[in-house]
Amino acid sequence: MKTWAILLGGLLVWTTHFFGLYAIAEIAPSRWITVLLTVPCLGVDAFLLLRGRRLEVRDTFAGWRRSIALGGVALSLVAVCWQALPPWFAGTE
Amino acid sequence: MKSETGFDPDLFNRFPTQGDRPEGEEEGLKRVWCAPKGWEYxxxxxxxxxxxxxxxxxxxxxxxxxxxxxxxxxxxxxxxxxxxxxxxxxxxxxxxxxxxxxxxxxxxxxxxxxxxxxxxxxxxxxxxxxxxxxxxxxxxxxxxxxxxxxxxxxxxxxxxxxxxxxxxxxxxxxxxxxxxxxxxxxxxxxxxxxxxxxxxxxxxxxxxxxxxxxxxxxxxxxxxxxxxxxxxxxxxxxxxxxxxxxxxxxxxxxxxxxxxxxxxxxxxxxxxxxxxxxxxxxxxxxxxxxxxxxxxxxxxxxxxxxxxxxxxxxxxxxxxxxxxxxxxxxxxxxxxxxxxxxxxxxxxxxxxxxxxxxxxxxxxxxxxxxxxxxxxxxxxxxxxxxxxxxxxxxxxxxxxxxxxxxxxxxxxxxxxxxxxxxxxxxxxxxxxxxxxxxxxxxxxxxxxxxxxxxxxxxxxxxxxxxxxxxxxxxxxxxxxxxxxxxxxxxxxxxxxxxxxxxxxxxxxxxFRLAPEEGEAGNVFGAGTLEWLPTGLYSTRSIPVVKSREPLWDDPNISEDVERGRYFLPRTATGRRETIVTSPLLAEPQYVQIMPGPSVWPFAAALFTAGFFLALTVQAYLFALVSGVLGILAVLCWLADTDLPVPENDVDIGAGIRVPTYVTGPQSHGWWAMMILIVVMGMIFAMALFSLAFLWGNQPSFWTAPPPMLEALPIALGYLAVIAAAWGTRELHRIGKSWAILPALAGAIVAPALLWLDIGAWSAVTAPDAGGQGAAVFALFSLQGMVAAIAVLMALYLGWRQLRRVVTARRNNTLDLTCLFIAYTGAQGLVGTLFARSIGA
Amino acid sequence: MPAETDLKAVLGGWPPAVLDPAGPYSEPVTLLSWALLIGGAVVLAIVLAALGVALWGAPSLRKRLGGDKAIWIGGVAFPVVVLTVLLVWGLWLTGDLAAKAPRPGEMRVRVTGEMWWWRVSYLDKAGRPVMQDANELHVPIGETVLLELDSADVIHSFWVPRLAGKMDMIPGRRNLLRIQADQPGTYGGQCAEYCGGPHALMGFAVVAHTPESFKRWRAGRLAPRPAPPPSRGQELFLTSGCAACHTIAGTEARGLAGPDLTHVGSRRTLGAGILPNNRGTLAGWIADSQTLKPGNRMPNYKQFTAEELNALADYLAGLK
Missing domain, CATH: 1.20.210.10 (Cytochrome c oxidase-like, subunit I domain)
Structure with missing residues (x-):
């Protein structure tokens, strides 16, 4: 389980963020609520990034695991940032 | 490298083994994995x-x-x-x-x-x-x-x-x-x-x-x-x-x-x-x-x-x-x-x-x-x-x-x-x-x-x-x-x-199919294992993998594999089998005995097709007959699987011994059941979404659901179903001969609980009355389907118990049936509470 | 079958409608489209060049391409920059173009998609229908018109590419779409959501007038109509079942299933944008609409003699 959590951590943050935003848009569309979701998600991503960098690389498997983890967080960061934009540019109506 | 399962990775260094394997091993593999003839296709x-x-x-x-x-x-x-x-x-x-x-x-x-x-x-x-x-x-x-x-x-x-x-x-x-x-x-x-x-x-x-x-x-x-x-x-x-x-x-x-x-x-x-x-x-x-x-x-x-x-x-x-x-x-x-x-x-x-x-x-x-x-x-x-x-x-x-x-x-x-x-x-x-x-x-x-x-x-x-x-x-x-x-x-x-x-x-x-006579082979010079020489049993022995392109990195690997110098160079139990390894590092865990050819999957597929086709052309009697025959065919196909194995463990090469039968979260059957439960859970989750979506978009058609409080006994009932399934597994583990009874009871109680729920909702709305009724009764239909499968599985388990093929202490059929019954309880519980909370 | 007509003005032809905007709700999208098409071609050229270098390039160039760094730059960094710009542009336009509540004093029209034609209902300021038409929408140039898009049966999609992007017409919902034409003319459209049967033959036209001409047109439509002198055609219309589905104001024909024919003679096309509208096509349509537009909801009226058809066509063509 630990390995899977490391591998998928970043993308799980993305999942939470995306479906959270969808729920907000459906139930209570508001810019500030999306911010309340986005900021913690970015925080977790940053945390995962820092932790991922400190993961040990004692063998090829661990090294591979670390690469996937960091790459996943990087993609997640980009996607979460993009998803934070619509309320500000497209409006909330 | 740290081990995942306690297997000592140094054991891999025993391969490739030296010398020739005993006579007759390859023939044994060929016999067990023999090619079909005539109708056997x-x-x-x-x-x-x-x-x-x-x-x-x-x-x-x-x-x-x-x-x-x-x-x-x-x-x-x-x-x-x-x-x-x-x-x-x-x-x-x-x-x-x-x-x-x-x-x-x-x-x-x-x-x-x-x-x-x-x-x-x-x-x-x-x-x-x-x-x-x-x-x-x-x-x-x-x-x-x-x-x-x-x-x-x-x-x-x-x-x-x-x-x-x-x-x-x-x-x-x-x-x-x-x-x-x-x-x-x-x-x-x-x-x-x-x-x-x-x-x-x-x-x-x-x-x-x-x-x-x-x-x-x-x-x-x-x-x-x-x-x-x-x-x-x-x-x-x-x-x-x-x-x-x-x-x-x-x-x-x-x-x-x-x-x-x-x-x-x-x-x-x-x-x-x-x-x-x-x-x-x-x-x-x-x-x-x-x-x-x-x-x-x-x-x-x-x-x-x-x-x-x-x-x-x-x-x-x-x-x-x-x-x-x-x-x-x-x-x-x-x-x-x-x-x-x-x-x-x-x-x-x-x-x-x-x-x-x-x-x-x-x-x-x-x-x-x-x-x-x-x-x-x-x-x-x-x-x-x-x-x-x-x-x-x-x-x-x-x-x-x-x-x-x-x-x-x-x-x-x-x-x-x-x-x-x-x-x-x-x-x-x-x-x-x-x-x-x-x-x-x-x-x-x-x-x-x-x-x-x-x-x-x-x-x-x-x-x-x-x-x-x-x-x-x-x-x-x-x-x-x-x-x-x-x-x-x-x-x-x-x-x-x-x-x-x-x-x-x-x-x-x-294009000339050649499952036995030898194929054109690795004409492009690839490096991955599918290009090893194979028969119907796949490779003669199962190599230890040390890199991503083993054929490029180890020039001898094909010969060593072909001469049986790696894992499982024979059929260890005299049946079809493969090595099950751990999910992350692929350390050998046990030998899985595989089912062989059978007409029942084919028959089950035909009857499944007959069932759906007959439904489409509204030949309901034919559909019913096909459906029943289809279920029987599936039961026949299952009947000769998960039987007791005489050998507790076998040598899979170089003196490494692994079990032939495992249960619980390690077993491949458990994994398959968990995946099936995820599928059922996703279907149910989408049905919950549908109910919520209709409420969000068509609120004017909504009527108040039955009171949440009345669902209390139903919810407790579903919790009891989950507990019964868990109890059966524990009782079987400590060797009680009557262990399956709680699970059987649970499987029978689940439809009754559903009946109570349907009764309460029928007083409020009907499935053809509007979107809400339709969506709620769709939840119940799914629950009914799952509950029916659980009953069928419980009956099958009882039948196996009577045949005395439910192995003592640990048994996969029993485990998996209990898992599914527990899922039935959990789905019922969620459905009951969710349906009453939407628009309450 | 329909012959070539001035329908060319309705849809199609050169330049491509999407790239030939005629109003402020399509023009910004055209600019975006050009940026995307040209940008896409440039990126494709870059990728092809990279592939070419990888296959045939000098060793030093190939070495630069062959590592994780090149993958990060080409597969992640470059797209992130480009896509961020595009995303912001797209989002801003989305918010800008999406139609929200009616503006004060804005002209409103309800367009209802039906299998396989368009019911057009002009609304007053309070949203009450004041006049009916079909398959043709008249607007003044230079001002916005808010369309309320409904469906009477299945899902259709309203699309006049030179004026705006498309918007679906969905049973149980009312979508809004704002359009504006800047030049007088006829702008063609066609149903864009598959709606079964003759979905392919569900055309539509927006006719944009100068403000004065629009005022005249509107006044003409709203003016009380003198009852038309009784005619053979009218009599046939009222006694042969036509009135069960069609309305002609000022007569006893009050059917609602088919298009309102009060002004059918003034429409540019027949059969929802598929035929020119004249006495000949009117007669042909009545006798054999199932050949002209297979599957449409109007049965063939083969029982009419040629003389009767002519009388009906005369009558209908006269309903200006």
Whole structure:
């Protein structure tokens, strides 16, 4: 389980963020609520990034695991940032 | 390296063993994995046969749907043509899309997985061979019957997306739509079965030492593919169930005049439908990532990045479904989220494309046929990807949506992303199963015609779309300015078809199946395990894997494998078996005894087909008989599985001993049951979403649900069901002979609890009264189905107990039955509480 | 079958409608489209060049392409920059173009998609229908018109590419779409969501007038109509079942299933954008609409003699 959590951590943050935003848009569309979701998600991503960098690389498997983890967080960061934009540019109506 | 299971990795150093193996071992393997004769071709379950059947059938559907495409192109070659009358055209375009997506693309890549994965992972077979056989036969029989509806003019005509209300009873009174729902039903069954097979196969039957970071990239692709099926298909399963129920019983899920909502269908369909595109694309991309290193004679550059890209695609593709719905009036913010995710999903595709280019750059690329198709695929796929980014932008999509621009886009993506890699794969892997490879000289022509034809056919469609030509039109008026472009497209389509025809001729000339006599072999000089010498039992012994391209890194590996110097060089228990390894590091855990050939999967598939077909033509008695026979056939197929094994553990080579029977979370059966539970859970979750969605969009039709407090006894009842299932497992563990009784009781109580719930709701609403009633009773229907399966499983367990084949202390059948009964309780509990809370 | 006509003005032809905007709700999208098309071509060229270098390039160039760094730059960094710009542009336009509540004083029209034609209902300021038409929408140039899009049966999609992107017409929902034409003229459209049967033959036209001409047109439509002198055609119309589906104001014909024919003689096309509108086509349509537009909801009226058809066509063509 630990390995899977490391591998998928970043993308799980993305999942939470995306479906959270969808729920907000459906139930209570508001810019500030999306911010309340986005900021913690970015925080977790940053945390995962820092932790991922400190993961040990004692063998090829661990090294591979670390690469996937960091790459996943990087993609997640980009996607979460993009998803934070619509309320500000497209409006909330 | 730290061990995952307590297995000492140093033991791997005992291989390859020295000296010759005793006489008779290879004969033993051959005897157990012998080839079928005569009628036995219907009872085979071995992936070497089922994989080929599967591929052949899927390719047949490619050809059939391709012919439909040509017919459409003829009709559209000039304005007001009368080759296909309107009604026929509408059926033909519906079938073209449906057959290509459901009967060709998904089964084709699944078939490639069935054929290739055991070879690549050096497993003897996939872990559930009978399930593969069942999935294949259900698909083949059902698919052909479905296609046959075209010849009697009863083919579906609502488009492959089947939007209600056009497909509701009011506007499609004929049984055409029911044929669609039937045909898709089969694909749903076989796709889910295949996904279970592939997930467990990839994670648990890899060669020892093949840790996740050494797994062939195709196996990664298939793993992500299978997980995506498990998450995405439940949505379309539910959608098709709801639509069929609406049509048959008048429950108004999608009828806006009665509290339903046609947009609900679109959400359910596209939550499946867009991931579906990646479900098709990922395995093909996996093939590309296997073929290109061989073609370029270099290791794959960016293996880690590609694995990352595949996993990321698996996630992000679930956040893009509504980009098919930008024109439905989504609020701009909502549309924006889907637009952003659609941008994000293009990043992993870019990573893969640049990895392939990088691999070409570091290697010495050969321009053989697989290479040409791979390069052509990159060009076409990138073009389709770029138009994909365009339509991900909402304002552009408002213009391009449902025009020929989209037709062009999707054909670039699917032909570049799937069909070209598939042709590369056929040229590449056919020497693995055929005595002769395909002709390189002809291959160039095939490629040239297909590449040229594809671009000539689909490039002009971008323009006709921008000129205002909508999709799904059976004709157009003169003077629209679309004539020339359409004529060019038609010519290109025939050129593409000529390439495929040439391929077929080449196949007829050179393809000779040779499961026993030896294949053409590793003609391209690849480095992965599927190119080891094999028989019907796959490899003679199962190698220890130390790198990603073992054949490149260890020149002796083929000989050592062939001489039995690795794991399991014989049949250890005298039956079909394979080594089950741990999911992360692939350390050997136990020997799985596999079921052999059986007529029952075939029979079960026939009766499944009979059941659905009879339902479609409203022969209810026949359907009932077929359904019962189908269930009996499944029980017969199960009867000789999970039997007590005389040997507790066996030597799998070099003195390493592993058990022959394990239970609990380690066992492959447990994994399969968990995956099935995820599938059921997803179907149920989508049903919960449907209820909430209707409430959100049609609140004026809502009535107050029964009080939550009254649900208390029902909820407690469901908790008791869960406890009973858990109790049975614990009691059996401590050796109580009556251990199964609590689970049996639980299985019987669950339907009674459902009955109570239905009673309470019947006082408030009825299933045909409105959207709320329909959605609530749909939840109950699902619960009823699960509860019925639980009862059936409990009875089966009781029967095994009477036969005394429920092994003492630990038993898989008992474990899995308990798991399912517990799930039944949990689903019932959630359903009861959720239904009463929506709109309370 | 329909012959070539001035329908060319309706849809299609050169330049491509999407790239030939005629108002402020399509023009910004055209600019975006050009940026995407040109940008896409440039990116395709870059990728092809990279592939070419990988296959045939000099060793030093190939070495630069062959590593994780090149993958990150080409597959992630470059797209992130480009896509961020595009995303912001797209989002901003989405919010800007999406139609929200009616503006004060804005002209409102309800367009209802039906199998397989368009019911057009002009609304007053309070949203009450004041006049009926079909398959043709008249607007003044230079001002916005808010369309309320409904469906009477299945899902249709309203699309006049030179004026705006498309918007679906969904049963149970009312979508809004704002359009504006800047030049007088006829702007063609066609149903874009597959709606079964003759979906291919469900055309539509927006006729944009100068403000003065629009005022005249509107006044003409709203003016009380003198009852038309009784005619053979009218009598046939009222006694042969036509009135069960069609309305002609000022007569007893009050059917609602088919298009309102009060002004049918002034429409540019017949059969929802598929035929020119004249006495000949009117007669042909009445006798054999199932050949002209197979599957449409109007049965053939083969029982009429040629003389009767002429009388009916005369009558209908006179309903200006």
């Amino acid at each position: 219907l009872t085979v379950v071995n992936n070497n046969y089922v994989g080929i059947y599967y591929l052949g059938t899927a390719f047949l559907f490619f050809l059939l749907a391709g012919v439909l495409g040509l017919l459409m192109r003829v009709q559209l070659a000039a304005p007001l043509m009368n080759v296909l009358p309107q009604a026929t055209y509408n059926q033909v375009f519906t079938m073209h899309g449906t057959v290509m997506m459901f009967l060709f693309a998904v089964p084709m890549v699944e078939a490639a997985g069935v054929l290739l994965l055991p070879q690549m992972l050096a497993a003897r077979d996939l872990p559930f061979p009978r399930l593969s056989a069942y999935a294949f036969w259900a698909y083949a029989v059902g698919g052909l019957a479905f296609f046959g509806s075209l010849f009697i003019g009863l083919a579906p005509d609502g488009g492959w997306f089947m939007y209600p209300p056009l497909t509701s009873k009011a506007y499609s009174p004929g049984i055409n739509t029911d044929f669609w729902l039937l045909g898709i039903g089969f694909i749903e069954i076989s796709a889910i079965a295949g996904a279970v097979e592939i997930i467990v196969g990839v994670l648990r039957t890899r060669a020892p030492g093949m840790s996740l970071d050494k797994m062939p990239i195709f196996a990664w692709a298939m793993l992500v593919f299978a997980v995506m099926i498990v998450i995405a298909f439940p949505s379309v399963i539910l959608a098709t169930l709801l639509l069929e129920i609406e049509r048959a019983f008048n429950w108004p899920f999608f009828d806006a005049t009665r509290g339903g909502d046609p947009v609900l269908w679109q959400h359910l369909f596209w939550f499946f439908g867009h991931p579906e595109v990646y479900i098709i694309f990922l395995p093909a991309a996996g093939m590309m990532s296997m073929i290109i290193p061989t073609v370029a004679r270099a290791e794959l550059v960016g293996y880690r990045l590609i694995v990352l890209a595949m996993i990321a695609t698996g996630f992000i593709s679930f956040g893009v479904w509504a980009h098919h719905m930008f024109a439905t009036g989504l609020p701009p913010m909502t549309a924006g989220f889907f637009s952003a995710a659609s941008m994000a999903v293009s990043l992993p595709a870019g990573i893969q494309v640049f990895s392939w280019i990088a691999t070409f750059a570091v290697g010495k690329p050969r321009f053989n046929t697989p290479g040409l198709f791979a390069m052509g695929s990159v060009v076409i796929f990138v073009t389709g990807g770029l138009t994909g980014v365009m339509v991900a932008l909402v304002p552009f999509d408002w213009q391009a949506h449902d025009t020929y621009f989209i037709v062009a886009h999707l054909h670039y993506v699917l032909i570049g992303g799937m069909v070209f890699p598939l042709f590369a794969a056929m040229y590449y892997w056919i020497p693995m199963v055929s005595r002769r490879p395909l002709s390189e000289r002809w291959g160039r022509w095939v490629f040239g015609l297909m590449f040229g034809g594809m671009n000539i056919a689909f490039m002009p469609m971008h323009l006709s779309g921008l000129m205002g030509m909508p999709r799904r039109i059976y004709t157009y008026l003169p003077g629209s300015g679309w004539d020339t472009l359409n004529l060019i497209s038609t010519l290109g389509a025939f050129m593409l078809a000529a390439g495929v025809l040439l391929f077929l001729i080449d196949m007829a000339r050179n």
